[in-house]
Amino acid sequence: MTPPPIQQADQIFVTLQHRVVGYLPIKFQSIADVILSVVAIVLVFALLFAITTVLERKGLGRIQNRYGPNRVGPAGFFQPIADGVKSLTKEDLVPRTADQLVHFMAPVLLVIAAFLAYAVLPVGRNMALVDLNAGVLFFFAVGTLVELAVFMAGWSSRNKYSLLGAMRAIAQMISYEVPLVLASIVVIMAAGSLSTVAIVNMQTGYSGIWPHWFVLTPWGFAGFNLFMIAATAESNRSPFDLPEGESEIIAGYYIEYSGFKFALFFLGEYLGMFATSGLAITLFLGGWAAPFSFLTWIPSYLWFFAKLLLMIAIFIWIRGTLPRLRMDQLMNFAWQFMLPMTLINVFAAGVWHFMPGGVIRWLVCAALLIVPAFLLSRGLKQGKKFAARTYRFAD
Amino acid sequence: MTATFLILAAITIAGTVATMAMRNLVHCVLALTLGFAGLAALYLQLGAQFVGLTQILVYVGAVAILAVFVIMMTQKPAQTTESIFSSFWLAGSLIAALVFAVLGWAIVSSSTSSRPLPPQAEAAVRPIGDALMHRFVLPLEIMGLLLTAALIGAVVVAMQEKRGTA
Amino acid sequence: MSSLTGYLLVSALIFSIGLAGALTRRSAILVLIGIELMLNAANLNFIAFWRYGPNAQALTGVMFAIFSIGIAAAEAAVGLGIVLAVYRHSKTTELDRMNSMKG
Incomplete structure (x- = not known):
């Protein structure tokens, strides 16, 4: 019995993999299975990185009223190839005083950590590399390796700007990791599982035409927004790009990197952004599930990548729109707004769980979130008088 | 005694010895992260997935980074050439070697050590969560209290005292 | 030699290395790290005994390791805070130099 064509298209990569692996002797099948998946992940996301660099430069160009790259290939879309050749052929400079081994290991560790995170992301139905029992925990554990890589890069370069950039980056990443984890806890509470595959499976049902995505509840919506703000800060994207603030500390922790190692840093940064976006999609936006019940005939992986491209577009839009924050604003925002809001959100998710379904549940949870958000952002600062700013060091 | 175990044990011990x-404190911490990662891999190999991942999250992500921050805030610019070991290093290493000898003797001669590997599944997350919420709920609450106290205590101890009333 | 012996020996070795470091290094930060290593060696023992124990469903070893990791984190935070405070007072983190109480 052959499954209907819709299902065939959905599972084409899974069946293809089984077909290819089936040709090998039994002894090598399990390892070939893993290698094939890893190669696929590396190729697909590296390609996505190449596409994103062009999209980002063109999108920013459009926002800033200029053209962006338009010379290589049709409408400049072969620009990443030119960039790749350029970074490969450039001289790889290492400062004489640098710590050679650590300086070399930093970009490698960053890229490895970024790729490891994809192991638990389900990019389609039956298309997660491993279904770990503690998949979300694995994702965050791997994410901490990024901090280590950033520190290694900044410290080993023996440059004050790179050290300052690394310290800023680590302080920022640690501060925003707390709200990031707390924002995803609401989903773990609702799904009752740390496995990414189980979390997506929870969201594949439909009421009428509407999906059961977690973002379509008050706590899910707030959690998604908080998660995305924290994810922007975690991946050092504008408006939280202080660690590499060009106008103050030149390029932060990768000031002393050139050639291919710089390209690796660039790759690692974008891969981190895709991975956190992918986790946001998995946790809140239903993973590979279609947004309406009548659209389920489109293969699941296409939905995942469509959502991922949408998230990337939002990231580019934000980068082109918002100015960079100050360091104290950044920290205050993390500890005085994000942290209390995520804690309140956990409480709201608990209330949601124990109240009977209906409109009242919606109103109570929404009120539980909107009132503190207003108070924390505007209300409590209304009567506050701001002292005149003093400049202690720059008169 | 599998090859995986031997490799992981070698990595862990190399990391801790380094x-x-x-000499350089930052190198010490980087080697330490290697040792912690090796330990986490050993936990994973033993089937304790949750503990292994928590180990990476807490030790590599928090403790090592914290140590690095303190090193950055306390290190002097000039590297000293004097010994990195204290004056009574001989006595210290002798004590440590003695401890290892006693422990090793106890382990090798013990009868429990020759226990075969029971065929059982790994520690899934759900039973751990259930245990934390039922049987171990009091220790969990005490742990939360301890961590809060440690958070406040660390901030109070490490905070710069304000000079004057400015 | 069964593999439980292997795990226990690795754990004993890590404990001894941590002890040696805590006893011999001059830097206060590394003494703290040595104590962390000893705690980690104990954790490895808990996990190994849990895995090879007769009653693995009770999860006692895993629970103890989890609580131990939490306590170690608290200990590291407070310990490093104390190192910072001492540094601010005596301008050094080397334990040999902190001898102002000596007659």
Whole structure:
């Protein structure tokens, strides 16, 4: 019995993999299975990185009223190839005083950590590399390796700007990791599982035409927004790009990197952004599930990548729109707004769980979130008088 | 005694030895992260997935980074050429070697050590969560209290005292 | 030699290395790290005994390791805070130099 064509298209990569692996002797099948998946992940996301660099430069160009790259290939879309050749052929400079081994290991560790995170992301139905029992925990554990890589890069370069950039980056990443984890806890509470595959499976049902995505509840919506703000800060994207603030500390922790190692840093940064976006999609936006019940005939992986491209577009839009924050604003925002809001959100998710379904549940949870958000952002600062700013060091 | 175990044990021990033997403090911490990662891999190999991942999250992500921050805030610009070991290093290493000898003797001669590997599944997350919420709920609450106290205590101890009333 | 012996020996070795470091290094930060290593060696023992124990469903070893990791984190935070405070007072983190109480 052959499954209907819709299902065939959905599972084409899974069946293809089984077909290819089936040709090998039994002894090598399990390892070939893993290698094939890893190669696929590396190729697909590296390609996505190449596409994103062009999209980002063109999108920013459009926002800033200029053209962006338009010379290589049709409408400049072969620009990443030119960039790749350029970074490969450039001289790889290492400062004489640098710590050679650590300086070399930093970009490698960053890229490895970024790729490891994809192991638990389900990019389609039956298309997660491993279904770990503690998949979300694995994702965050791997994410901490990024901090280590950033520190290694900044410290080993023996440059004050790179050290300052690394310290800023680590302080920022640690501060925003707390709200990031707390924002995803609401989903773990609702799904009752740390496995990414189980979390997506929870969201594949439909009421009428509407999906059961977690973002379509008050706590899910707030959690998604908080998660995305924290994810922007975690991946050092504008408006939280202080660690590499060009106008103050030149390029932060990768000031002393050139050639291919710089390209690796660039790759690692974008891969981190895709991975956190992918986790946001998995946790809140239903993973590979279609947004309406009548659209389920489109293969699941296409939905995942469509959502991922949408998230990337939002990231580019934000980068082109918002100015960079100050360091104290950044920290205050993390500890005085994000942290209390995520804690309140956990409480709201608990209330949601124990109240009977209906409109009242919606109103109570929404009120539980909107009132503190207003108070924390505007209300409590209304009567506050701001002292005149003093400049202690720059008169 | 599988090859995986031997490799992981070698990585872990190499990392910890390097931590205690290197001159540069930052190198020490980087070697330490290697040792912690090796330990986490050993936990994963033993089937304790949750503990292994928590180990990476807490030790590599928090403790090592914290140590690095303190090193950055306390290190002097000029590297000293004097010994990295204290004056009574001989006595210290003798004590440590003695401890290892006693422990090793106890382990090798013990009867429990020759226990075969029971065929059982790994520690899934759900039973751990259930245990934390039912049987171990009091220790969990005490742990939360301890961590809060440690958070406040660390901030109070490490905070710069304000000079004057400015 | 069964593999439980292997795990226990690795754990004993890590404990001894941590002890040696805590006893011999001059830097206060590394002494703290040595104590962390000893705690980690104990954790490895808990996990190994849990895995090879007769009653693995009770999860006692895993629970103890989890609580131990939490306590170690608290200990590291407070310990490093104390190192910072001492540094601010005596301008050094080397334990040999902190001898102002000596007659």
